[in-house]
Amino acid sequence: xxxxxxxxxxxxxxxxxxxxxxxxxxxxxxxxxxxxxxxxxxxxxxxxxxxxxxxxxxxxxxxxxxxxxxxxxxxxxxxxxxxxxxxxxxxxxxxxxxxxxxxxxxxxxxxxxxxxxxxxxxxxxxxxxxxxxxxxxxxxxxxxxxxxxxxxxxxxxxxxxxxxxxxxxxxxxxxxxxxxxxxxxxxxxxxxxxxxxxxxxxxxxxxxxxxxxxxxxxxxxxxxxxxxxxxxxxxxxxxxxxxxxxxxxxxxxxxxxxxxxxxxxxxxxxxxxxxxxxxxxxxxxxxxxxxxxxxxxxxxxxxxxxxxxxxxxxxxxxxxxxxxxxxxxxxxxxxxxxxxxxxxxxxxxxxxxxxxxxxxxxxxxxxxxxxxxxxxxxxxxxxxxxxxxxxxxxxxxxxxxxxxxxxxxxxxxxxxxxxxxxxxxxxxxxxxxxxxx
Numbered sequence: 001x002x003x004x005x006x007x008x009x010x011x012x013x014x015x016x017x018x019x020x021x022x023x024x025x026x027x028x029x030x031x032x033x034x035x036x037x038x039x040x041x042x043x044x045x046x047x048x049x050x051x052x053x054x055x056x057x058x059x060x061x062x063x064x065x066x067x068x069x070x071x072x073x074x075x076x077x078x079x080x081x082x083x084x085x086x087x088x089x090x091x092x093x094x095x096x097x098x099x100x101x102x103x104x105x106x107x108x109x110x111x112x113x114x115x116x117x118x119x120x121x122x123x124x125x126x127x128x129x130x131x132x133x134x135x136x137x138x139x140x141x142x143x144x145x146x147x148x149x150x151x152x153x154x155x156x157x158x159x160x161x162x163x164x165x166x167x168x169x170x171x172x173x174x175x176x177x178x179x180x181x182x183x184x185x186x187x188x189x190x191x192x193x194x195x196x197x198x199x200x201x202x203x204x205x206x207x208x209x210x211x212x213x214x215x216x217x218x219x220x221x222x223x224x225x226x227x228x229x230x231x232x233x234x235x236x237x238x239x240x241x242x243x244x245x246x247x248x249x250x251x252x253x254x255x256x257x258x259x260x261x262x263x264x265x266x267x268x269x270x271x272x273x274x275x276x277x278x279x280x281x282x283x284x285x286x287x288x289x290x291x292x293x294x295x296x297x298x299x300x301x302x303x304x305x306x307x308x309x310x311x312x313x314x315x316x317x318x319x320x321x322x323x324x325x326x327x328x329x330x331x332x333x334x335x336x337x338x339x340x341x342x343x344x345x346x347x348x349x350x351x352x353x354x355x356x357x358x359x360x361x362x363x364x365x366x367x368x369x370x371x372x373x374x375x376x377x378x379x380x381x382x383x384x385x386x387x388x389x390x391x392x393x394x395x396x397x398x399x400x401x402x403x404x405x406x407x408x409x410x411x412x413x414x415x416x417x418x419x420x421x422x423x424x425x426x427x428x429x430x431x432x433x434x435x436x437x
Contacts, residue, residue: 006032093120102243143350143427147244152423153357160415163248167411170229170251174222175404219403226407231265232258233411234418238327241422242429248415264331268322271335272315279311280304318344320358321351324425329434339433346431347424354424358417365413372409377402 001019003012010027020036092101102120143149160167229251236249252258280288284304291300301308318340325334325343333339344351380399425432 001035003032003035095120147246147426149350149354149423149427153420156361156416156419156423159419160248160412163250163415166250167408167415170226170253170411171404171408173253174226174407175400177218177222179400222403222407226410228255228258228262229253230411230414232261234323234414234421235261235264235327237415237418238324238422238425241419242328242425244426251411264326264334267331267335268326271322272319275315276312279308279315283307283311317355320355320421324421324432325434327421328425328429328432333434343432343434346433347428350424350428354420358420361416361420362413365416369406369409369413372402372406377406 001014001016003014004010005012005025005027008025008027010025012023012025014023014034018034020034022033025032092103094101144151233249233251236252240247240249277288280300284291284300286303288300291297291303304311321340321344322334325336325340327334347354377399380402429435
């Protein structure tokens with residue numbers, strides 16, 4: 001029988017065996033009762049055996065909808081139409097945890113929900129992010145075609161542009177967070193100076209020696225905060241890219257979001273320090289702790305020689321895979337040497353290329369970042385100290401503006417490096433032993 005949903009006006013085809021039972025509209029999720037068919041008494045032309053009274057009741061419910069409900073239903077129907085038009089060959093899966101819809105063109109693999117980052121199971125059996133049922137030909141096409149690892153390398157430099165407003169917002173926050181308190185202290189000192197005019201104290205210069213200390217404290221707090229935001233953004237971009245979402249996510253400034261990411265990164269740093277110490281113990285005959293106690297890193301490198309350098313190259317070689325493991329799975333999987341080594345072995349040449357391209361992009365980004373930081377920002381600090389001592393707000397503002405630019409460039413480079421990791425995860429996710437098995 002044919003009925004119409006009272007909320008979204010969607011026509012529904014319902015089997016007669018469900019008459020009298022409650023069903024849910026597939027479009028707007030409204031629960032409604034299916035009218036009960038009635039036996040026809042006569043055989044007059046046009047006479048129907050459908051419960052017209054029940055249908056009339058549905059129409060009454062429709063007329064009782066508020067304008068807000070009508071607009072909501074229309075938005076839901078329009079969103080479903082646009083989604084179907086944009087991906088006619090893709091299947092849409094619903095996350096069993098948060099009920100968000102995620103598009104996937106491969107029903108044989110588990111995917112990550114872009115909303116809650118939990119696993120959406122494969123439609124068919126035998127899938128999984130850690131599975132190996134895909135053919136080598138399909139994996140190669142996925143890596144080299146549109147949207148694949150090799151196909152998107154050239155345009156990765158422009159990936160952060162859609163999120164540029166968010167990056168500029170971060171730059172503005174960095175600028176204002178440091179400028180406002182410094183400017184307030186400078187203004188108060190100048191007011192005190194003007195109050196002394198005509199008194200026995202005469203004219204005193206503004207003493208802003210505390211501005212330097214305040215600036216150092218603010219700078220340290222900002223370095224910690226924006227580092228945490230950047231780390232979370234890195235993992236966020238990797239996850240988003242891996243599920244075939246090419247939209248650059250905005251920065252998240254909430255500790256609720258970046259707290260877990262920052263903690264995971266700290267554990268990765270501890271893991272790297274431990275591995276470095278093990279390499280030093282295996283390659284350096286002298287007491288390692290004595291070098292560290294004296295801060296003699298040059299002597300440590302000289303004592304270790306080529307063996308120590310080779311060991312550190314090997315440890316550093318696996319860092320991108322550690323980051324992929326944390327992004328796609330968990331901190332336990334990302335720091336598991338067995339998973340990491342096997343994932344590298346499964347992707348072999350492709351992973352080596354990832355490391356090389358990350359070194360190239362990271363080298364360019366690092367050189368530019370260092371140049372901006374030490375050639376432009378740091379010299380401005382001396383100008384700021386001089387300006388704060390004389391009450392010159394302009395000289396105080398310029399270094400803060402330089403600091404905002406440094407932060408925007410820092411986030412831009414983070415997005416690019418994360419995009420490279422995400423493209424790799426997208427193309428070779430079957431060979432990576434992270435996530436659900």
